[in-house]
Every structure is written in C-alpha cells, then in structure tokens.
Amino acid sequence: MQSKSLASKPVRFLYSWIVFFIVWLAFTSTLALPEVITGAVVALILAAFSYETFTGWGFKGIKLSNLWWSFVYVINFLWLMVKANFNVARIVVTPSLPINPGIVEFETKLTNEYAKMVLANSITLTPGTFTVDVVDNRYYIHWLDVTVTDPEEVYKEIAEPFERILLKIFN
Amino acid sequence: MEQVLTYVGYIFVVIGAIFLFLGGLGIVRLPDIYCRLQAGTKASTLGAMSLILGVGFLQPQWMIKALIIIVFIALSNPLSSHALARGSYRHKIRPWTKEDIDAYAQYIKEQGENEAAEEDKQQEKQES
Structure with a gap:
C-alpha cells in the first residue's frame, strides 16, 4: 500500500463488481438472460458491501508483469505444497513419529497488507508450518519439525521461496 | 480421449482419498491440537483439492466449477486453521514441545x- 496509492472509490467498486460478475459467469457457465441478470444484481450487492476491503489498487494492479509473476507464484506454490504434503505424510506413517514441534518467529520484508496476507496463507497451506499470528511484520509460525530457531534462518527456510516472488508482484 | 480423461480422473480421486486418509491418521497419532491442525487441515486440503479435480476430469462439464471450488478451498482453509490455532493459544492451551x-x-x-x-x-x- 505504501508503494502505490489507492484507486478512487468508484473505480474500486467497479473493479470488485467486474470480478464478482466474472466469477458468477464462470460458476454458472451459462449466458441465459435470467442467470446473467441475477448475477449482475448479486455482484452489485456483494461489491457494495466489500469493495473497500476487496481491492486497493483497482485496475492498476492488472499488469502483464504482475500476471506473469502471479502465474510463477502459483506454480511455485503448488510445487512446494505437494512436496510438503509428502513430507508430512511421511512423518505421519513413520512408526517413531519423528517430530519436534515448536513456535518460531521471523520478520518479513513485505510492507503491503495484501502481500502479508498472501504470505501468511501460503505458509499455512504448505503442511508442516502454519501461521499462528502476525504482529506488524513479525510472523509466529508453528512448525511441526523445527530445525532452526534463529529468526534469520527461519526466514530463509520458510518464507524466502514465497517472498522472493511476492516482492516482485507487490513492490 | 474420453477414456484417458476417465483414467486421469480416477487417479486424482485415489490420490485425494489417500491424502484424506493420511490426514485422518495424523489426527489420531499427533500429540496436541497444533500438530493435529497441521495434519487435519493441510493434508486434507491437498486431498480435497485432488479429489475435486478428479471429479472435474470425470465430468468435464463440471470442470470450471471444480476449479472455482478448489480456489475457494485454497483461500478459506488457511484462514480457518489460523483462527483455530490463534484461538487455542489465546485460551492458554500450550503447545506440546x-x-x-x-x-x-x-x-x-x-x-x-x-x-x-x-x-x-x-x-x-x-x-x-
């Protein structure tokens, strides 16, 4: 939010309405007139309630480089998630249960609120780690198998693969 | 072509079922609520995603809906597990370490x- 200014309210409202409407069209997968009209009205109501929190930049956020890095992020994230899932599955089926749980902390370099939310959710979705709390730029992470406790090293271990790409999208 | 899609669909469904099972096993075996959240909410996320994707392959006309549901799961699941963990900690449930x-x-x-x-x-x- 610091690096780019907010879009004006009508623009953000329009942006939210368009996004909700597209999701509706994709979900119903039809162009029948009654469905489309219902979707437009529902999207209007939803946008009226949620546009202030739904988007900050409006259309300024849609850039080719952003789309590209988002795509890279999703692929990277899916890969890490599958890898981590296998890791947890291995721990669960090992008879001796090789776990060393604990709550560790690290500091993020991200300043944008949306970016922080995406990072927190990504950490939560990759098994073995989840976000217990975010206070300003400190993350408290519950880790199923703690190997390092120093915040710097924790950052390198958990957050860096995500943050590298998030910094490119949001700054 | 249709047969290939059917096989791919079944493979995804089976992978999903295996991960859901492992998630359940994790809930039984791990020692405290935080570790159980790890297994219960995350292994099952991949399980549910894979299962829904498999259904999308088996019924191609549902594919778009399946993908949207997967996105919803990916967005809502971390929020709920984060809320559960934070709430538990605030209720003075100490993690097992x-x-x-x-x-x-x-x-x-x-x-x-x-x-x-x-x-x-x-x-x-x-x-x-």
Whole structure:
C-alpha cells in the first residue's frame, strides 16, 4: 500500500463488481438472460458491501508483469505444497513419529497488507508450518519439525521461496 | 480421449482419498491440537483439492466449477486453521514441545503485561 496509492472509490467498486460478475459467469457457465441478470444484481450487492476491503489498487494492479509473476507464484506454490504434503505424510506413517514441534518467529520484508496476507496463507497451506499470528511484520509460525530457531534462518527456510516472488508482484 | 480423461480422473480421486486418509491418521497419532491442525487441515486440503479435480476430469462439464471450488478451498482453509490455532493459544492451551521452542509465549506475556498495566491505569482513573 505504501508503494502505490489507492484507486478512487468508484473505480474500486467497479473493479470488485467486474470480478464478482466474472466469477458468477464462470460458476454458472451459462449466458441465459435470467442467470446473467441475477448475477449482475448479486455482484452489485456483494461489491457494495466489500469493495473497500476487496481491492486497493483497482485496475492498476492488472499488469502483464504482475500476471506473469502471479502465474510463477502459483506454480511455485503448488510445487512446494505437494512436496510438503509428502513430507508430512511421511512423518505421519513413520512408526517413531519423528517430530519436534515448536513456535518460531521471523520478520518479513513485505510492507503491503495484501502481500502479508498472501504470505501468511501460503505458509499455512504448505503442511508442516502454519501461521499462528502476525504482529506488524513479525510472523509466529508453528512448525511441526523445527530445525532452526534463529529468526534469520527461519526466514530463509520458510518464507524466502514465497517472498522472493511476492516482492516482485507487490513492490 | 474420453477414456484417458476417465483414467486421469480416477487417479486424482485415489490420490485425494489417500491424502484424506493420511490426514485422518495424523489426527489420531499427533500429540496436541497444533500438530493435529497441521495434519487435519493441510493434508486434507491437498486431498480435497485432488479429489475435486478428479471429479472435474470425470465430468468435464463440471470442470470450471471444480476449479472455482478448489480456489475457494485454497483461500478459506488457511484462514480457518489460523483462527483455530490463534484461538487455542489465546485460551492458554500450550503447545506440546520437545525442546521448549515457543517464541509466541514471549509476545503473549509482554502483551498480557501491557494490558494489565492499562487496566491498572484505568482503575486508578476511576478511583480518583
């Protein structure tokens, strides 16, 4: 939010309405007139309630480089998630249960609120780690198998693969 | 072509079922609520995603809906598990640890002291 200014309210409202409407069209997968009209009205109501929190930049956020890095992020994230899932599955089926749980902390370099939310959710979705709390730029992470406790090293271990790409999208 | 899609669909459904099973096993085997959240909410996320994707392959006309549902799961699941973990910690449920690694306890302690100090101040104000 610091690096780019907010879009004006009508623009953000329009942006939210368009996004909700597209999701509706994709979900119903039809162009029948009654469905489309219902979707437009529902999207209007939803946008009226949620546009202030739904988007900050409006259309300024849609850039080719952003789309590209988002795509890279999703692929990277899916890969890490599958890898981590296998890791947890291995721990669960090992008879001796090789776990060393604990709550560790690290500091993020991200300043944008949306970016922080995406990072927190990504950490939560990759098994073995989840976000217990975010206070300003400190993350408290519950880790199923703690190997390092120093915040710097924790950052390198958990957050860096995500943050590298998030910094490119949001700054 | 249709047959290939059917096989791919079944493979995804089976992978999903396996991960859901492992998630359930994790809930039984792991020691405390935080570790159980790890297994119960995350292994099952991949399980559910894979299963829904498999259904999308088996019924191609549902594919778009399946993908949207997967996105919803990916967005909502971390929020709920985060809320459960934070709520549990705030209710003074301490995590089970081997080496006593708990950075969050320090923060909670400091915050508790701040809140207590503020309450004291307010009480003093009211008394005076």
